[in-house]
Amino acid sequence: MQYHLNGFKPGNYEVPDEVREPYPNPPIEDLPDEVDVLIVGTGPAGLTMARQLSEFPDIKTCIVDMAAGPLLFGRADGISCRTMEIMEAFNSSEMVVKETYQLKQNTFWEPDEANPENIKRTHKVADARAGLSEFTHGIVNQARLHELLLDGMERSVTHLRPHYSRELVEMTIDDSLTQDLEAYPITATFKCCDDEGAGKTETVKARFVVGTDGARSKVRKSMEIPLLGDSANKAWGVMDILLNTDFPDIRIKSFIQSKNHGAVMTIPREGGYLCRFYVELDLLGKDKRASDVKLTEQDLIAKAQKIFHPYTLDVKEVAWWSIYEVGQRIAERFDNRPVDSPEEVIPRGFVAGDACHTHSPKGGWGLNTSLPDTFNLGWKLASVLQGKCHPKLLSTYGPERRKVAQQLIDADRELSRLVATRPTAGDDSDQAKVDTAKIEAFMKRQSGFVAGTSIEYFPSYICTGQENQHLATGYHIGQRFHSAEATRVADGRVQHLGHLVKADGRWRIFLFGDKQTPTDTSSEAYKFIDFLASDASSPVLKYTPKGADIDSVIDTYAVFQQQDLSMQDLPDYLWPAKGKYGLRDYEKVFHAEEGNDIYDLRGIDRSQGCVVIVRPDQHIAAILPVSAHEELAKFFDVFMIEQE
Numbered sequence: 278m279q280y281h282l283n284g285f286k287p288g289n290y291e292v293p294d295e296v297r298e299p300y301p302n303p304p305i306e307d308l309p310d311e312v313d314v315l316i317v318g319t320g321p322a323g324l325t326m327a328r329q330l331s332e333f334p335d336i337k338t339c340i341v342d343m344a345a346g347p348l349l350f351g352r353a354d355g356i357s358c359r360t361m362e363i364m365e366a367f368n369s370s371e372m373v374v375k376e377t378y379q380l381k382q383n384t385f386w387e388p389d390e391a392n393p394e395n396i397k398r399t400h401k402v403a404d405a406r407a408g409l410s411e412f413t414h415g416i417v418n419q420a421r422l423h424e425l426l427l428d429g430m431e432r433s434v435t436h437l438r439p440h441y442s443r444e445l446v447e448m449t450i451d452d453s454l455t456q457d458l459e460a461y462p463i464t465a466t467f468k469c470c471d472d473e474g475a476g477k478t479e480t481v482k483a484r485f486v487v488g489t490d491g492a493r494s495k496v497r498k499s500m501e502i503p504l505l506g507d508s509a510n511k512a513w514g515v516m517d518i519l520l521n522t523d524f525p526d527i528r529i530k531s532f533i534q535s536k537n538h539g540a541v542m543t544i545p546r547e548g549g550y551l552c553r554f555y556v557e558l559d560l561l562g563k564d565k566r567a568s569d570v571k572l573t574e575q576d577l578i579a580k581a582q583k584i585f586h587p588y589t590l591d592v593k594e595v596a597w598w599s600i601y602e603v604g605q606r607i608a609e610r611f612d613n614r615p616v617d618s619p620e621e622v623i624p625r626g627f628v629a630g631d632a633c634h635t636h637s638p639k640g641g642w643g644l645n646t647s648l649p650d651t652f653n654l655g656w657k658l659a660s661v662l663q664g665k666c667h668p669k670l671l672s673t674y675g676p677e678r679r680k681v682a683q684q685l686i687d688a689d690r691e692l693s694r695l696v697a698t699r700p701t702a703g704d705d706s707d708q709a710k711v712d713t714a715k716i717e718a719f720m721k722r723q724s725g726f727v728a729g730t731s732i733e734y735f736p737s738y739i740c741t742g743q744e745n746q747h748l749a750t751g752y753h754i755g756q757r758f759h760s761a762e763a764t765r766v767a768d769g770r771v772q773h774l775g776h777l778v779k780a781d782g783r784w785r786i787f788l789f790g791d792k793q794t795p796t797d798t799s800s801e802a803y804k805f806i807d808f809l810a811s812d813a814s815s816p817v818l819k820y821t822p823k824g825a826d827i828d829s830v831i832d833t834y835a836v837f838q839q840q841d842l843s844m845q846d847l848p849d850y851l852w853p854a855k856g857k858y859g860l861r862d863y864e865k866v867f868h869a870e871e872g873n874d875i876y877d878l879r880g881i882d883r884s885q886g887c888v889v890i891v892r893p894d895q896h897i898a899a900i901l902p903v904s905a906h907e908e909l910a911k912f913f914d915v916f917m918i919e920q921e
């Protein structure tokens with residue numbers, strides 16, 4: 278898809294340039310008095326939280342932002358493979374894939390040894406993330422990603438829409454109420470910022486609050502959570518431009534180091550014409566902020582032109598620009614409980630996204646870490662509010678995501694040192710030149726982290742079974758369920774199994790059968806299905822409310838090595854009757870595809886098979902032998918609540 282030929286136009290890229298309009302601001306409506314979950318901030322973290330909760334009609338959610346309407350320009354633009362996978366869980370990956378610039382290559386430019394005033398390409402390499410996911414790292418306006426999440430919210434059963442023009446000015450949590458799950462311990466006061474409401478305040482009472490209100494988070498400050506780390510900063514100029522140039526790699530991501538004028542990183546953008554430039558600026562002085570840097574977009578262009586010598590940059594339009602500062606900081610804790618609280622203490626306030634970790638834009642990690650924060654928290658909060666899981670589950674959010682944030686800060690510190698010509702604050706190295714070979718090596722080594730695909734959660738009671746890792750060496754316990762294809766028995770369709778794990782709060786059990794046919798009643802696969810379908814200790818029977826569809830809490834899929842199966846010969850449990858007519862679900866059984874065999878691709882033990890338990894956020898919770906019925910029951914018993 279090509280767009281922005283005659284100037285940058287925000288909005289829905291499915292609409293042609295000539296008639297595209299910015300996403301409209303929704304009408305102003307009064308805030309509700311009481312809600313289950315209050316979300317402050319409509320960045321990627323807040324919208325992902327809201328998008329997740331919008332799936333549940335029994336949860337009352339309110340999302341608020343002080344901006345007048347949805348974001349239109351700028352900010353982050355890199356969409357990691359993992360973020361793409363999460364968008365697939367929301368059924369929105371197709372448009373992201375279609376509209377994004379697909380990042381396939383990187384080039385590296387350094388001063389030409391023969392003529393050091395000029396830059397010269399040293400090498401061009403394939404992007405190190407290739408093959409880590411069925412999705413490619415893409416580049417698209419952050420605002421467009423917001424729109425897809427907003428559209429999903431609007432179309433959901435709850436038709437959830439944000440309230441704009443409301444600034445959080447005060448928030449308290451009544452400690453005497455926090456351990457009563459039914460209570461509303463949070464009181465949040467908002468100032469109306471629209472013309473009509475100016476001066477008015479509104480108060481919302483909430484059972485839980487999620488602070489996704491960015492780096493200067495009021496929610497975080499209200500919970501007295503300190504930020505740890507460096508606030509001292511290096512500034513980078515960032516601009517999205519439409520230009521003509523004779524630089525040959527303008528449509529490839531490029532790291533460019535000049536001899537005397539600093540460095541530029543260029544990232545081609547969606548639509549075929551737009552390009553983002555990150556231009557290295559000087560160190561900020563002590564106590565200075567990016568807003569103190571008195572440069573204009575013309576200064577950024579002039580600096581880039583010097584770095585690109587002998588190539589020319591003829592900038593036709595600056596769609597967006599900003600001076601963006603680098604500081605690596607992390608919140609001491611990600612919820613309102615004191616440090617080292619026992620897991621039984623119920624957290625009622627959370628911070629996510631930039632509200633609890635900030636860093637430079639160079640790795641493209643801001644959006645891509647913020648969005649998975651709330652993808653981790655969303656299902657946990659929903660299942661506690663719905664009475665499916667014990668509230669202690671909420672205590673797992675902080676440790677799981679803080680570990681990722683710490684890895685991010687460490688990686689960003691390293692990359693900042695490699696990419697910055699001049700030392701960053703707090704960096705005592707005397708490095709005076711970007712070493713592009715080191716950047717390349719870093720990108721290779723960190724490719725899984727940069728792609729988001731190697732993010733893994735601690736061994737904990739929701740990530741277990743490490744002793745069985747050998748049963749499926751390609752499914753890493755704690756990491757996301759790496760999708761691969763299999764053929765559906767009922768209709769022969771080839772299906773990505775990872776795409777079955779939607780963001781609907783359900784757990785998934787994937788049974789990979791052993792060498793014996795599952796129609797044989799003595800096979801482990803048959804016995805496993807029989808256990809799930811009829812044993813008193815079956816988690817499916819214990820935790821599914823009576824009268825609900827059998828897959829509404831734990832959804833089971835089976836993959837077999839045998840190619841000649843017929844649904845009618847398999848146990849009823851694998852093609853259950855559902856809904857008001859009791860219609861059969863034919864989409865739960867697969868066989869391995871010849872030539873693209875999932876057993877080979879994911880290192881699954883052919884003679885024993887295995888069971889893979891997948892969390893609602895697509896991370897692998899456990900791997901078990903097919904015969905481990907008791908262990909499976911015990912896994913769920915730790916945190917789930919038996920249903921009537």
Ligand SMILES: Cc1cc2nc3c(=O)[nH]c(=O)nc-3n(C[C@H](O)[C@H](O)[C@H](O)COP(=O)(O)OP(=O)(O)OC[C@H]3O[C@@H](n4cnc5c(N)ncnc54)[C@H](O)[C@@H]3O)c2cc1C
Pocket residue numbers: 317318319320321322323341342343344351352353354355419443444445446489490491492493494495515599601629630631632638639641642643644647
């Ligand atoms: C100016 C700027 C430029 C950036 N440039 C880049 C870039 O070039 N590359 C890159 O990778 N990343 C960039 N980022 C970072 C990236 O956008 C963030 O990492 C990402 O958006 C974080 O998402 P989030 O949801 O945590 O918070 P944010 O996207 O920051 O969203 C926070 C939201 O909270 C709202 N809010 C804040 N306080 C209140 C309040 N008191 N009451 C109500 N609402 C409130 C804000 O209006 C905002 O909409 C930039 C960020 C900023 C702010």
